[in-house]
Amino acid sequence: MGLIIFIITGLIIIMSIYYGIRSLRRNIPGREISDVPRIEGLPVNSSTTDASGIIDLLWCGIWDFFWYDPWGFIIMGGFYKDLYLFTSKLMEMVKLNIPVSMAMEQILKEGIGPAIFLRYSPLKRPLKRVMRYVQSGMSLAGAMKKESIFFPAFYINLIDIGEKEENLLGSLEVLDSYLKAKKDYISYYIQTAGQIIITTVMTLAITPFLVTYILxxxxxxxxxxxxxxPLPTKILVSIIKVLRNPILVGPIYLLILTIIILLIFMRSGRLRDKFDWVLLKIPFIGGIIKNSEYITFCHVMRGLLKSWMSIDRALLLASGASTNFLYNVTLAGASRRIEGNLTETLRKTRLFDETFLFMVSLGEKTENLSEVFKEMAKYYETNYTMKIKSSFQLLEVILTFLIGTAVGGIIISIFMPMSLIITEIGNSIFR
Known part of the structure; x- marks a missing residue:
């Protein structure tokens, strides 16, 4: 029972620290929300979170923790599904020349969010407040700035640009493509990793019960x-004694908790740049992360260039869409010193491989860079899907082997002495 209480307490502490750091990180001076580079004239984080906003934030935090990726290792968290559905519906209504305030009112009446929680999206209340700001005469970007803790700075920045240049539809199309890719990643992870997640959760849930009561x-x-x-039984007895001894196991649990907290701090705090750099250097994981960044970059650049935005400004905005701090900062810096063509600028960042740069150079030579980025996004999405699928299949085999070995070891450790006991009883009866 003590082990179960420790695990529950640890999870509560981890959740509190994670969301506390995320909230504090939004208010670091000189940074946009989600570390998006500052763009002159664009909104900054100046949200006025009242009691209602705090309640929504807690609800969003709980929702984010259980529905989306809570740790930020895969998709960096966020309400991509809900935000995508809202953006997609808003884009359709703007195409019909429906005013934004009226479109938002209609969308919120319908409800947004995943199908089974259609009317209970955590973004619904913040969006209602945004709608009231818009109805009072404020711009959509200005209204979202007041609720900026719920919306990425990249999202607000593009909405602001679209309104200033009277091309809100173009900005919504870029956001729709970007959020659709993020939404698809979430769905694919859930479908691919479902069995692994269920197996892991069941193992973690059953293990404390076995250690506390059965074994x-x-x-x-x-x-x-x-x-x-027998030797397997001696090993099992020693492991059980260690796991049930708070003096011996306490430091182990504390070490595990410290590592988890450190990882969360590195993902959400000031060590994020170093952590992201290390991830990119890991052979297989680094390739998957780069592939994901390529997809995001291609989707955003394609939409921005299609809207006739200049390359330097498009590159700066695309850097804000990156979820990797190294790509975020490096691309933002590159946008301020574009020399010659885009290919050479990207080559100097050392973040893109030769295949990527070759395809970009073809787009520049044919003066059809937007369509080339579209085809590149399709290519890297296919490659990304294959890598994720193969990695999860390998992980599933490894996990099945480890769990099978552990369960088999426990069964052997229990039944070997049981067979000795039965033999002794039989010998005493028939002696």
Whole structure:
């Protein structure tokens, strides 16, 4: 029971620290929300979160923790599904020349969010407040700036540009493509990793119960009998004693908790740049991260260039869409010193491989860069899907092997002495 209480308490502490750091990181001076580079004339984080906003933030935090990726290792969290559905519906209504305030009112009446929670999206209340600001005469970007804790700075910046240049539809099309890719990643992860997640959760749930109640009974039984225990049983008895001894296992749990907190801090805090740099250097994981960044970059650049935006400004905005701090900062810096063509500028960042740069150079030579980025996004999405699928298949095999080995070891450790006991009883009866 103590182990279960420790695990629950640890999870509560981890959740509190994670969302606390995320909230504080939004208010670091000189940074946009989600570390998007500052663009002159664009909104900054100046949200006025009242009691209602705090309640929404807590609700969004709980929703984010259980529905989306809570740790930020895969998709960096966020309400991509809900935000995509809202953006997609808003884009359709703007195409019909429906005023933004009226379009938002209609969308919120319908409800947004995943199908089973259609009317209970955590973004619904913040969007209602945004709608009231818009109805009072404020711009959509200005209204979202007041609720900026719920919306990425990249999203607000593009909405602001679209309104200033009277091309809101173009900005919504870029956001729709970007959020659709993010939404598809979430769905694909859930479908691909579903079995692994269920297996892992069940293992973590059953293990404390076995260690606390079931296995100690066998340990006491074996120790109470004058038997020479087999080696597997001796190992099992030693492990159970260690796991049930708070003096011995306490430091282990504390070390695990410290590592988790450190990882969360590195993902959400000031060590994020170093952490992202290390991830990019890991052979297989680094390739997957680069592939994901290529897809995001191609989707955003394609939409921005299609809207006739200049390359330097498009590159700066595309850097804000990046979820990797190294790409975020490097691309933002590159946008301020574009020399010659885009290919050479990207080559100097050392973030893109030669295949990527070759395809970009073809787009520049044919003066059809927007369509080339579209085809590149399709290519890298296919490649990304294959990598993720193969990695999860490998992980599933490894996890199945480890769990099978552990379960088989426990069964052997229990039944070997049981067979000795049965043999001794049989010999005493027929002696």
């Amino acid at each position: 100690p009974t066998f340990v006491e039984l074996f120790e109470g009998m004058d038997l020479i225990l």
